[in-house]
Amino acid sequence: MADDTRPIWVLGGGGVVGIAxxxxxxxxxxxxxxxxxxxxxxxxxxxxxxxxxxxxxxxPLSELYERQRQGVSYExxxxxxxxxxxxxxxxxxxxxxxEQAARRLGRLALSARIDDPSHQRRTAEARLxxxxxxxxxxxxxxxxxxxxxxxxxxxxxxxxxxxxVAASCAMPQSAAPVTIDGRRYMDxxxxxxxxxxxxxxxxxxIALAPSTAAIAPWARLEKQRAxxxxxxxxxxxxxDAASKRAQGTSVMDRSVVPALxxxxxxxxxxxxxxxxxxxSTTDDS
Numbered sequence: 001m002a003d004d005t006r007p008i009w010v011l012g013g014g015g016v017v018g019i020a021x022x023x024x025x026x027x028x029x030x031x032x033x034x035x036x037x038x039x040x041x042x043x044x045x046x047x048x049x050x051x052x053x054x055x056x057x058x059x060p061l062s063e064l065y066e067r068q069r070q071g072v073s074y075e076x077x078x079x080x081x082x083x084x085x086x087x088x089x090x091x092x093x094x095x096x097x098x099e100q101a102a103r104r105l106g107r108l109a110l111s112a113r114i115d116d117p118s119h120q121r122r123t124a125e126a127r128l129x130x131x132x133x134x135x136x137x138x139x140x141x142x143x144x145x146x147x148x149x150x151x152x153x154x155x156x157x158x159x160x161x162x163x164x165v166a167a168s169c170a171m172p173q174s175a176a177p178v179t180i181d182g183r184r185y186m187d188x189x190x191x192x193x194x195x196x197x198x199x200x201x202x203x204x205x206i207a208l209a210p211s212t213a214a215i216a217p218w219a220r221l222e223k224q225r226a227x228x229x230x231x232x233x234x235x236x237x238x239x240d241a242a243s244k245r246a247q248g249t250s251v252m253d254r255s256v257v258p259a260l261x262x263x264x265x266x267x268x269x270x271x272x273x274x275x276x277x278x279x280s281t282t283d284d285s
Contacts, residue, residue, distance in 0.1 A: 004200070004201035004202050004203065005201060005202055005203040006039050006040060006041055006137075006201060006203045007037065007039070007040045007041070007203050007204050007205075007206065007279055008040070008041045008043065008199040008200065008201070008203055008204070008205045008206070009036055009040055009041070009042050009043070009052075009055075009205075009206050009207075009208075010043045010048070010194060010195065010196050010198075010199055010205060010206070010207040010208070011042065011043065011044045011045065011047075011048025011049070011051050011052050011207075011208050012045055012046075012047070012048045012189075012193055012194035012195075012207065012208060012209040012210060012211060013045045013046030013047050013048055013187070013188070013189035013193045013194070013210070013211060014046070014047045014048075014193070014209075014210030014211040014251055015046075015047055015079070015210075015211075015250075015251025015252050016047075016072065016075045016077075016251065016252050016253065016254050016257065017210065017247045017248075017250075017251050017252075017253065017256060017257065017260055018046070018047030018048070018210035018211060018251065019047045019050050019051055019068070019072075019127070020068045020072075020256075020257040020260045020261040020264065021208075021210045021239060021243055021247070021260055021261070021263075021264040022047065022048065022051045022208045022210060022264070023051060023054070023061070023064050023065055023067075023068050023261055023264065024065065024068070024243075024260065024261040024262065024263065024264020024265040024266075024267070024268060025208055025237060025264045025265070025267055025268035025271065026051070026055070026061055026064075026208075026268060027061045027062065027064070027065040027261075027264070027265045027268060028264065028265040028266060028267060028268020028269040028270075028271070028272070029268045029269075029271065029272055029275055030061040030062075030268075031265070031268070031269055031272075032268075032269055032272035032276075033272075034272055034275055034276055034279070035061070036055050038136070040136075040137070041137045041139065041199075041200060041201075041203075042055060042056060042136060042137060042138045042139065043139045043141070043152075043195060043198055043199065044138065044139070044140050044141065044165075044168065044188075045141045045168060045187075045188040045189050045192070045193065045194060045195045046141075046168050046169050046171075046187050046188055046189040046193075047169070047210065048194075048208070049140045049141065049164070049165045049168035049169065049188065050124070050127045050128070050165055050169065051208075052138050052139075052140070053128050053130075053138060053140070053161060053165050054127075054128065054129060055136070056133075056134050056136035056138040057128065057129050057130035057134060058130075058134060058136075059129045059130065063129075064129070065261060065265065067129075068257055068258070068261040069257075069258050069261055069262065070258070071254070071257060071258060072254050072257050073254070074123060074126035074127070075123065075252070075254040075257075076119075076123075076254075077119070077123065077174060077175065077252055078174075078252060079250040079251060079252035079253070080171070080173060080174055084173045084174075087108060087173070088105065088108070088172065088173070089215055091104040091105050091108055092104070092105065092215045092216050093215060095216060097218075098148070098150070098191050098192075098216065098218050098219070099147065099148035099149060100148060101148070101190075101216055102143045102144075102145075102148030102149075102150075102190050102191060103145075103146070103147070103148035105143075105145075105148075105172050105186070105190045106143070106144070106145030106146055106148060106172070106177075106184075106186060106190075107145075108172045108173055109145050109170070109172035109173070109176075109177050109184075109186045110145060110177065110184070112172065112173045112174075112176075114175065114176040117176035119175070120166045120169065120170055120175040120176060120178060121162060121163070121166045121178070123166070123169075124162045124163075124165045124166035124169065125162050127165070128161070128162065128165065131160070131161055131162050132161060133155035133161050134155070135155075136155075137154075138154065138155065139152045139153070139154050139198070140152065140153045140154075140164040140165060140167075140168050140188070141153075141168055141188025141189075141191065141195050141198070142164070142167040142168050142178075142180075142185040142186070142187075142188050143185060143186050143187065143188060143190045143191055144183055144184070144185055145177045145184045145185065145186050146183070146184065150188075150191050151185065152198065153167075153168075153180075159180050159181070163178055163180055164180070166178045167180060167185035167186065167187075167188075168185075168187060168188045169187060170185065170186045170187050171186070171187045171189075172186055172187065172190065175187075191219065192214070192218070192219040192224060193209070193211050193212070193213055193214060193219065194207060194209050194212075194221065194224065195224075196221065196224040196225060196227075196228070196234075196236075197223075197224040197227035197228065199228060199232075199234075202232065203281075204232075204233040204234070204235070204278045204279055204281045205228065205232065205233065205234040205235070205278075206235050206237070206275055206278060206279070207234065207235070207236045207237065208237050209221070209236060209237065209238055210239060211251070212238065221236070233278050233281045234278075235274055235275055235278040237267075237271055237275075239267075240263075240267045240270075242263045242266065242267065243260060243263045243264055243267055245263075246259040246260040246262075246263040247260050
């Protein structure tokens, strides 16, 4: 199989509940015989970076599922309040480019008082069953708080996996930016909650999007989908009604995780036929 036809799994952001839902969906797909193959490309943003690193570790999905089902007591960060969310939204309005919007968000990130800057890294450590990069093609999105530039971190960059994942999850005003190679990085979702347009090659794309929130035009799903071309097989999985009910109203509410991961698993089983059909295009190419 040519490298440019490898299947791409795009895992989006969505907080603590996003991790639970994505793990649940993937566990449901695995129940139906659909697993992320060793040849796959994993693109993870924020919560998706956590899930991507978990999968890349080789930990069985059944075990990842049980970790969520038993509860995630290490998740202690509160959700951003309405005023903080409004500040984030207003900062992105009328920006002319993703870099300009990210620079504005970066100023918010740098100005926020974070009582315990090390909390973000400790949480990343608790989330990951293995703290080392493997040979899996995992790509973790982050954003430079000063330049606003996207940085996609891989195993070849010499960056500790925990630092990469912590940076991808460093939401402005909620977590401190993470310093890597002398520069500070924040949540990859500050460019796009999904970063679907980063999918390389021409292979099929399976995208899990626990959140579709987008203010800037370049971050909207239809815009990012269009960037991949009309002939590309892309299957976008969104939360179904049962998963939405299980999630509740806060993306950082750890109390809903056991119910949500179970709802995600049921959804994954139901979504298996169309995911299988998309992945079969790899075999036919």
